[in-house]
Amino acid sequence: MAESRLQNKANKNIDNDDTEIGILVTAKRMGLGFDELNLFSLDDYLAFVEKFVGKEENGGRQATQSDIEHFMG
Numbered sequence: 001m002a003e004s005r006l007q008n009k010a011n012k013n014i015d016n017d018d019t020e021i022g023i024l025v026t027a028k029r030m031g032l033g034f035d036e037l038n039l040f041s042l043d044d045y046l047a048f049v050e051k052f053v054g055k056e057e058n059g060g061r062q063a064t065q066s067d068i069e070h071f072m073g
Contacts, residue, residue, distance in 0.1 A: 023037075027045070030049070030052050
């Protein structure tokens with residue numbers, strides 16, 4: 001029983017580390033430096049990511065069976 005509690009606590013720490021690393025990696029991919037990243041609150045950062053990624057204006061469509069057959073030959 002004690003081992004499972006320790007394992008759960010260890011897993012929570014790993015998840016938190018993954019989130020923090022994910023934020024850093026995403027910021028670097030968007031071209032932000034660490035100094036610039038420090039200027040953002042978490043809410044500001046998430047808004048920045050949303051604007052950076054954006055939504056496709058035309059949007060895509062689901063492939064039909066005929067599209068797949070045409071592609072596959």
